[in-house]
Amino acid sequence: MSKHHIEVTINGRRHTADVEARISLSDLLRDNAGYTGVHVGCEHGVCGACTVIVDGLAVRSCLMLAVQANGAQITTVEGLAAEDGTLHPVQQALLEEHGLQCGFCTPGVVMTLAALTGNNAKPSEQQLLGALSGNVCRCTGYQGIRRAAKRLACAETGEHA
Amino acid sequence: MKPAPFDYVAPATIDEACAALADAGGGATVIAGGQTLMPLLNLRMSQPFIVVDINNIAELKGVSRTPGAIRVGAMLRQYEVLTHETLQRDLPVLVQAVQHIGHHQTRNRGTVGGSIALGEPAAELPATAVALNATIEARSVSGTRQISAADFYLGPYMNSLQPDELVTGISFPDWPRNHIPLFRELAQRPGDFALVGIVGALVIDAGKISRAGLAWFGMGPTPIKASTAERMLVGQTLESIDPQTIAEEAIADTAPFDDQHASAEYRRTVGKRIFASALRDALKAGETA
Numbered sequence: 001m002s003k004h005h006i007e008v009t010i011n012g013r014r015h016t017a018d019v020e021a022r023i024s025l026s027d028l029l030r031d032n033a034g035y036t037g038v039h040v041g042c043e044h045g046v047c048g049a050c051t052v053i054v055d056g057l058a059v060r061s062c063l064m065l066a067v068q069a070n071g072a073q074i075t076t077v078e079g080l081a082a083e084d085g086t087l088h089p090v091q092q093a094l095l096e097e098h099g100l101q102c103g104f105c106t107p108g109v110v111m112t113l114a115a116l117t118g119n120n121a122k123p124s125e126q127q128l129l130g131a132l133s134g135n136v137c138r139c140t141g142y143q144g145i146r147r148a149a150k151r152l153a154c155a156e157t158g159e160h161a
Numbered sequence: 162m163k164p165a166p167f168d169y170v171a172p173a174t175i176d177e178a179c180a181a182l183a184d185a186g187g188g189a190t191v192i193a194g195g196q197t198l199m200p201l202l203n204l205r206m207s208q209p210f211i212v213v214d215i216n217n218i219a220e221l222k223g224v225s226r227t228p229g230a231i232r233v234g235a236m237l238r239q240y241e242v243l244t245h246e247t248l249q250r251d252l253p254v255l256v257q258a259v260q261h262i263g264h265h266q267t268r269n270r271g272t273v274g275g276s277i278a279l280g281e282p283a284a285e286l287p288a289t290a291v292a293l294n295a296t297i298e299a300r301s302v303s304g305t306r307q308i309s310a311a312d313f314y315l316g317p318y319m320n321s322l323q324p325d326e327l328v329t330g331i332s333f334p335d336w337p338r339n340h341i342p343l344f345r346e347l348a349q350r351p352g353d354f355a356l357v358g359i360v361g362a363l364v365i366d367a368g369k370i371s372r373a374g375l376a377w378f379g380m381g382p383t384p385i386k387a388s389t390a391e392r393m394l395v396g397q398t399l400e401s402i403d404p405q406t407i408a409e410e411a412i413a414d415t416a417p418f419d420d421q422h423a424s425a426e427y428r429r430t431v432g433k434r435i436f437a438s439a440l441r442d443a444l445k446a447g448e449t450a
């Protein structure tokens with residue numbers, strides 16, 4: 001099978017690769033580009049751990065072919081914190097609200113919340129919780145994640161519960 | 162798991178896509194949003210020789226008005242439906258149906274045409290197409306066919322497309338501005354396929370139902386037109402309608418089966434309930450409209 005030349009921007013850096021068509025975006029990001037913060041839980045679209053932001057939208061990277069991302073801007077969890085290590089507001093909220101335990105689901109949760117709260121969007125708590133229904137967590141019982149989502153919704157809309 | 166190897170083309174026009182499908186002689190699979198196909202490829206339940214990617218075809222995007230209908234391009238993404246002004250105004254039931262498909266992350270890639278073409282019997286969009294008497298437009302190198310949604314679905318994931326045909330758009334006949342959308346489904350978790358669902362629209366004219374388009378999903382091998390209910394409703398005055406009685410009769414159109422999620426009996430019981438309650442709400446909305 002022939003290989004396809006692609007060029008993507010990952011966390012602001014240009015990345016080129018020659019990939020077989022069957023390689024998923026998650027495998028490109030992890031194996032070819034080294035962004036192992038992209039977690040692959042189920043590889044068939046059920047768990048949400050592999051969520052990344054492609055051209056501004058949260059998508060499951062196991063449900064997209066790498067060739068389909070040619071030309072796209074991709075953000076993974078590695079691209080969120082500042083150079084000096086200052087956490088992204090979503091990461092900070094999850095940290096403070098104990099929104100993670102083993103951390104396997106966390107990159108997916110973070111990227112879902114980051115996509116919805118980015119670009120000055122003002123999502124409601126309901127919107128954030130609705131989107132999080134696409135992220136499975138086996139550890140936390142979700143309460144910490146819910147509190148983080150609530151805080152992010154409030155912070156954005158300026159109303160405190 | 163990883164997909165078996167396949168060839169890949171991403172044509173820029175419908176004609177090129179149709180040519181690729183014709184060349185493949187049945188060995189090709191079309192990828193639209195990929196939110197069902199990718200799992201099937203990853204699990205090697207689908208092993209096409211070639212994947213024809215229609216994501217780069219600009220002609221397949223967008224929503225347009227045609228005489229008497231709204232035409233939705235096959236590659237309109239589900240998230241785009243949610244905020245589309247024309248659809249919100251003229252086809253609110255489509256917007257409501259899409260809200261129940263999968264998750265935020267899958268709606269960002271999933272498409273209207275992909276869901277309609279796939280024909281999962283418990284999915285929202287195929288039933289919406291059947292309820293509203295939509296027409297599915299299919300193109301191949303030999304021309305364009307218009308297939309009514311009622312004739313399109315043959316069984317679970319089976320449709321009347323030829324292997325070289327591509328769904329290019331779906332036309333929903335116009336419903337008057339004041340029509341009343343009707344939607345109700347029961348699923349185990351948000352984003353799961355429905356165990357039972359009913360979708361459609363009613364038009365109320367001078368206190369009487371003048372038009373009804375309804376369909377069941379999750380209630381048989383295909384989406385099923387709720388013809389009995391439609392017949393019983395049209396021409397009736399709002400006061401004379403007893404939702405419970407209609408629900409009891411309407412269930413006769415369905416053919417649910419037992420699976421690991423629910424028994425056929427459970428589906429029939431819940432089907433009657435959600436039908437009656439959705440109809441009650443629609444009638445109430447009709448009184449105040």
Ligand code: FES
Nearest residue numbers: 041042043048062
């Ligand atoms: S690994 Fe992609 S959704 Fe589970």
Ligand code: FES
Nearest residue numbers: 101102137138139
């Ligand atoms: S923290 Fe372990 S799966 Fe969510």
